[in-house]
Amino acid sequence: MNDFIFFxxxxxxxxxxxxxxxxLGAVGVTLIFGILRFAHFAHGDMMTMGxxxxxxxxxxxxxxxxxxPLPTGFVxxxxxxxxxTLIALGIxxxxxxxxxxxxxRPVTLLIASIGVTMMIQGLVRLFGGVQTRSFFETxxxxxxxxxxxxxxxxxxxxFTEPQLLLxxxxxxxxxxxxxxxxxxxxxxxxxxxxxxxxxxxxxGINTALVIRVTWIIAGSLACLAGTMLALDVSLQPALAFNIxxxxxxxxxxxxxxxxxxxxxxxxxxxxxxxLAVFNWAVLLRPFRDSFxxxxxxxxxxxxxxxxxxxxxxxxxxxxxxxxxxxxxxxxASS
Amino acid sequence: MSLVELRDVTAGYGGAPILKGVxxxxxxxxIGVIVGPNGAGKSTTLKAIFGxxxxxxxxxxxxxxxxxxxxxxxxxPMGLSFVPQEHNVFTSMTVxxxxxxxxxxxxxxxxxxxxxxxxxxxxxxxxxxQKAGELSGGQRQMVAMGRAxxxxxxxxxxxxxxxxxxxxxxxxxxxxxxxxxxxxxxxxMVEQNARQALAFATKGFVxxxxxxxxxxxxxxxxxxxxxxxxxxGG
Numbered sequence: 001m002n003d004f005i006f007f008x009x010x011x012x013x014x015x016x017x018x019x020x021x022x023x024l025g026a027v028g029v030t031l032i033f034g035i036l037r038f039a040h041f042a043h044g045d046m047m048t049m050g051x052x053x054x055x056x057x058x059x060x061x062x063x064x065x066x067x068x069p070l071p072t073g074f075v076x077x078x079x080x081x082x083x084x085t086l087i088a089l090g091i092x093x094x095x096x097x098x099x100x101x102x103x104x105r106p107v108t109l110l111i112a113s114i115g116v117t118m119m120i121q122g123l124v125r126l127f128g129g130v131q132t133r134s135f136f137e138t139x140x141x142x143x144x145x146x147x148x149x150x151x152x153x154x155x156x157x158x159f160t161e162p163q164l165l166l167x168x169x170x171x172x173x174x175x176x177x178x179x180x181x182x183x184x185x186x187x188x189x190x191x192x193x194x195x196x197x198x199x200x201x202x203x204g205i206n207t208a209l210v211i212r213v214t215w216i217i218a219g220s221l222a223c224l225a226g227t228m229l230a231l232d233v234s235l236q237p238a239l240a241f242n243i244x245x246x247x248x249x250x251x252x253x254x255x256x257x258x259x260x261x262x263x264x265x266x267x268x269x270x271x272x273x274x275l276a277v278f279n280w281a282v283l284l285r286p287f288r289d290s291f292x293x294x295x296x297x298x299x300x301x302x303x304x305x306x307x308x309x310x311x312x313x314x315x316x317x318x319x320x321x322x323x324x325x326x327x328x329x330x331x332a333s334s
Numbered sequence: 335m336s337l338v339e340l341r342d343v344t345a346g347y348g349g350a351p352i353l354k355g356v357x358x359x360x361x362x363x364x365i366g367v368i369v370g371p372n373g374a375g376k377s378t379t380l381k382a383i384f385g386x387x388x389x390x391x392x393x394x395x396x397x398x399x400x401x402x403x404x405x406x407x408x409x410x411p412m413g414l415s416f417v418p419q420e421h422n423v424f425t426s427m428t429v430x431x432x433x434x435x436x437x438x439x440x441x442x443x444x445x446x447x448x449x450x451x452x453x454x455x456x457x458x459x460x461x462x463x464q465k466a467g468e469l470s471g472g473q474r475q476m477v478a479m480g481r482a483x484x485x486x487x488x489x490x491x492x493x494x495x496x497x498x499x500x501x502x503x504x505x506x507x508x509x510x511x512x513x514x515x516x517x518x519x520x521x522x523m524v525e526q527n528a529r530q531a532l533a534f535a536t537k538g539f540v541x542x543x544x545x546x547x548x549x550x551x552x553x554x555x556x557x558x559x560x561x562x563x564x565x566x567g568g
Contacts, residue, residue: 185438188427192435195424202384202418204410204439204485 002155003282005148011274013159017232019270020170021243024225026250026262027177028218034194034257035214036096038109043222044244045120046088050223051230051239052128054080055135062138071142073135073231074165080227081220088219089212091116117241124237132236162231169228173221174263181259186213194257246273246313253320255327264328269313276304276312335398337362337520338383338414338489343392345382351390352378354544358522360537362488365511365521367535367552369528369565375544376524377419380491383522384416385409396489411439415487419494419524422478425467429458432466432477436484444484451480454510472503479510490514492523496530508534528566532556540565 025047032040057076061068068075095112104112142161147153180187186209193200193210201207226240233239240247250269254261281301288297304312320327336359346352353375360366368376381387383394385404394402396412406416415436424432433451437444452459455476461469466477475495482490492511496504504527512534515521525531532538535552540561548561555561 185434188431188434189438191427192424192431195426196421199418199421199424200435201406202386202416203435203481204407205435206407 001150001153003286005153005155005157006282007278009155009158011271011278013163015271015274016167016267017163017270018273019267020166021225021229021232021266022247022250022270023263023266024170024173024221024228025240025243025247026254026266027173027259028221028225029247029251030254030257030259030262031190031194031214031218033251035190035197035211036100036109037197038106038113039248040218041110041113041244042091042116042120043218044240044242044247045117045124046084046091046219046222047226047229047240048124048237049087049120049226050080050084050219051226051235052124053083053223054227055128055133055230055235057083058135070165071135071162071231072139073227074162077169077224077227081223084223085216085219088215088222092211092215121237121241128237130237132234134234135231160232162228166228166232169224173224177217177259180217186210190214246310249313249317253317253327255329258327258329261327261329268328269316272316273309273312277302277306277309336360336395337364337397338522339395340379340383341393341395343379343382343389343394345378345387345389345392347387352544353382355392356382356541356544357546357549358539360489360520360522362518362520363515364536365515365534365552366523366537366539367528367531368522368524368539368541369532369555370541370547371565373543374541376541377493378544379541380416380493380522380524383491384414407439410485410487413486413488415482415485415490417478417482417490417492417495419497423466423469423474423481425465427466428463429466429469429477430462432481433458433484436481439485447484447486451483454483454513455480472499472506475499475503475507476510479507483514487519489520489522492521494524494526496525496527504530529556 025043029040029043032038032043054073054076057080058072061072061076095116096109099109099112143158144161144164145156145158147156181191189200189205190210190213192203192205193207197207230239246269250265251262252265253268254263254265279300279302281297281299284297284301291297339359340356342355342357343353344351344355356375356379358366358368358379368379370376378387382389385406389402393400396414401409401412424435427435433448434444437447452462457473458476458480461473466474469477479492479495495507495511499507508530511521511523523531532552532555538550538552538555539546540548540555548555548558550558556566
């Protein structure tokens with residue numbers, strides 16, 4: 001039983017945490033693709049930038065000497081999201097909108113977004129330095145332990161406070177997005193434009209407004225995901241650049257342009273990665289008496305060494321694209 | 335003052351112009367039908383009115399106001415509505431949502447108009463929760479027309495509404511168009527089925543190579559032996 005709790009702590013907790021980050025990132029990628037029809041490569045660095053903005057705000061608040069019931073980085077998150085959103089709108093206005101006005105093709109916008117990636121990376125290193133930082137230098141990282149009332153169970157279910165908060169805000173974000181897309185006039189207009197941009201224009205939908213709303217949602221979710229990831233692990237300049245490829249894989253696996261697909265894809269890849277690097281030998285050990293004598297349980301029975309866990313996302317991507325070329329939720333073919 | 339008027343409109347997608355000085359005028363009481371051979375510039379005329387391509391010369395006016403090269407999100411609130419020939423429904427959205435999108439520019443309550451549209455197309459009322467992409471061609475055309483009516487237009491433009499439909503649906507669409515016209519909505523439509531369309535047109539325009547060839551009431555054009563010989567297949 002202790003071993004199953006170990007499995008839960010290792011796989012379920014980490015899978016949900018990683019899956020939430022992937023899902024929040026992939027939703028932004030898929031929304032931008034649906035509305036603007038290009039792969040926004042700079043999305044990972046928008047996440048990193050958001051985390052740095054939150055870090056700066058958290059340092060300012062920490063300087064005030066307040067004692068907060070929640071991690072400071074989490075408390076300042078709404079303000080960081082507003083700032084990150086304004087920057088996202090500025091990036092669109094400064095770099096992508098002029099290209100759209102000239103009728104640039106999606107590949108041109110993709111290259112432009114790689115340029116934006118480098119720019120953000122440069123700025124983050126310039127102002128934030130290259131070292132790894134922690135949101136928990138001045139305050140302890142809360143650990144939640146739940147002891148199970150069963151006999152012989154000594155190991156508690158445990159997860160960190162940032163992980164719990166991450167799951168809660170992801171759930172809130174997903175429900176809020178669902179209601180926005182299915183109930184609100186602008187949300188429906190967003191789906192309409194993703195479905196058929198020409199007809200949306202003919203219907204009199206203000207497409208410039210829809211594009212702004214897209215950046216507001218994608219930018220704020222990127223900041224949310226980046227900050228929560230930094231709270232969960234640590235803050236460093238390559239924070240989200242390292243996971244931008246799995247995020248794209250999640251968006252494609254879910255079907256590009258499909259918000260629910262991106263969420264499903266994010267969790268699928270998050271769980272697949274943690275399952276693949278989990279040492280399954282742990283679960284065999286309780287049964288070691290029932291195995292024949294010649295069978296020895298290997299020390300490590302992980303499917304993939306953790307150094308190679310990035311490959312898991314791509315294996316799943318390749319398999320899904322072979323079986324269902326438009327992704328699980330039947331998105332736009334690229 | 336006409337509802338909509340094109341004066342010597344020259345327009346195209348960049349490069350050589352497709353319309354070379356087209357003149358069209360429609361009153362609110364009119365059903366105007368544009369016919370002509372393929373490549374005559376029929377659809378291009380509607381797109382030029384709706385700001386979907388560049389008018390290089392000439393003017394488009396709507397109730398006397400110049401709307402040359404105005405964008406759709408300005409035209410729809412003014413009272414113009416356009417049903418494209420293809421890809422004219424949001425396939426991933428429900429019938430109801432499609433209609434709601436048609437009323438996007440309105441700030442008042444649209445439920446009354448929704449009821450009117452459902453009353454006009456009872457088939458749609460039964461399928462309001464169904465995705466538009468799952469409907470038959472004729473039903474999609476109804477969704478497309480319903481969507482265009484949701485903005486309460488005073489000019490409804492239709493690009494080949496009967497394309498690819500069975501004769502039964504074609505007649506139903508034409509009857510609906512005539513009924514919409516009776517409520518005071520001017521109609522300007524492009525039609526491939528020239529004879530049937532001219533039969534109920536109050537104004538007919540025969541275009542060829544981007545220019546006006548013949549203009550008259552629908553009946554006049556049907557009776558004109560030259561029109562019949564060149565454009566209606568004898």
